Amino acid sequence: MIRVVLPANLRTLASVGKEVELRVDGQVTQRSVLDALEAEYPMLQGTIRDSTTKKRRPLLRFYACEEDRSEDSPDDPLPAEVAAGREPYLIVGAIAGG
C-alpha cells in the first residue's frame, strides 16, 4: 500500500487522519498515486491538481524520501521506498504566517 500524508485542511475535507493508505495498480508515479487518491476521496478532486489540466496547485509541493518532487514529470516512477510503503508520499502546503 502507498502511504500519502495530506495537509491539515485536506484531512478535514476528506475526513481522514494525517496519513491515508492507497492501493495503486501498475507503476507507482505521482500521477498514479494522485489518481488513486482522488478516486478514493473524490472530494479532493481539484484541490491538489487542477481538475482539467492536472497541474499541481501552485502553493502545494510534493515530497518523497526527503526530496522535492514537485517539478518532476508526473509519470516518473516514485522511489522504491514509497512504492513499497516504507516511506510516505507527502503533499505539503506552503507555510503561511508572519
Next chain:
Amino acid sequence: MTKVRLLVGTHKGAFVLTSDERRQTWKVDGPHFAGWDVYHLKGSPVDPNRLYAAQSRGWFGQVVQRSDDGGATWNPVGNEFKYEGDTHTHKWYDNSDHPYEFLRVWHLEPSLTDPDTVYAGVEDASLFKSTDAGKTWEELSALRTHPSAPTWAPGAGGLCLHTIILDKTHPDRIITAISSAGAFRSDDAGKSWLPINRGLRSNYIPDQDAEVGHCVHHVAMHPSKPNVLFMQKHWDVMRSDDAGDNWREVSGNLPTDFGFVIDVHSHEPETVYVVPITSDSDHFVPEGKLRVYRSRTGGNEWEALTKGLPQKDCYVNVLRDAMAVDSLDSCGVYFGTSGGQVYASADAGDSWKAIVHDLPAVLSVEVQTLQ
C-alpha cells in the same frame, strides 16, 4: 415553534447559530470547514434544510458544500467552474489585459422555486448555475462575454461577482453586481445582459458617469417592490425605482456614504439599513462608533441606531454580504464584523446585542426564519 437560524461565513470556517423567536439566547454550532474561508452560505427558500456553502482556500481552491439537514452535516459537491469557450481578458490593475481565471465563489443564491437550482457569483467575474444541487456547474457566459467585459477592472478585493438578486414576480430576471464593473440585469434568465448603471457617478474613474466601471459594493431589493433597488456603491448610497434603469443618490445625512452592506426591512420596503464606513482607505467605522443607519423613507433621511453597539474605540468593518433580516413580525436584523462579532436586533434595529463576540473575521451573514 418558530426558530431562527443564522448562517455565518468567516475567514476560518462557518458557524450555524440558532435561537427561538425571542432571539435572546443563541446556540453556536461550528466551526464547519475549520481553517477555510467561507465567503458565503445560504439556504434554499423552498427547502430550508437545503444549505449551500462556498468554502475556499488559496492553497486548495474552491469547494462547494451542501447540507440537506439544516447544517448538521455537510457533503462536498461539485467544484469545477469552467469558463465556457474562449476565456477572453479583462483589465488588470495596471490597465494591461489579463485572462479570466477562476479564483473562488463569492456568493451562492439558491433558486426561489427549486431547491436543486443554485447560482454562484465568482471571481473572476462570472455567473454559474447548477440544476443538480451543486454537483455540476454551467457558466451563464453571456455576462462574462458582454461587449463591455474586456474593460472591466478588479476592485481591491478582485474582479468579483458578489450580488445575485432573483425576483419571484419576474422569473427570468436576474440582477447581478460586480466590483468594479457595476450592476447588470438580465430579463431572459441570463441569456443577455444590460448594464444598469445610469445615474451612478464615480470620481475615481476617468469617465465619471460611464456605462460600466463603477465599484458597486452591494444591491438589495424588497420582494414586494421588485423594481425598487437600493445600492451601496464604493461611495454613495443609491436608489432605483425602475429595476436599475436609472439611479439617484439617497445618501442624505449619512456621516459618510462609503460602505459595503445594505439591506431592506422584511416588512417595510422603504426601510433601509446601511453601516457607514470611514473611507476607501480607512475600512472601519467612523469616530470609533459602530452605528447602523436606518432610513424609513427609502433613503435621504437616516437615523443612527446605536443602542447596544460600541460607541467608542471600535474600528471594525462590515462586509457586503454580512447583513441579513429575518421575517418575524418584529423584523430581526443581523450583521457580522471584521472583529468577529455578530450583532442581532430583534426590534428592527432599535436595540442590539452581540450574540457572539469572538468568531474569526465575518465574511457573510444570512438568516432563515423556520416555522
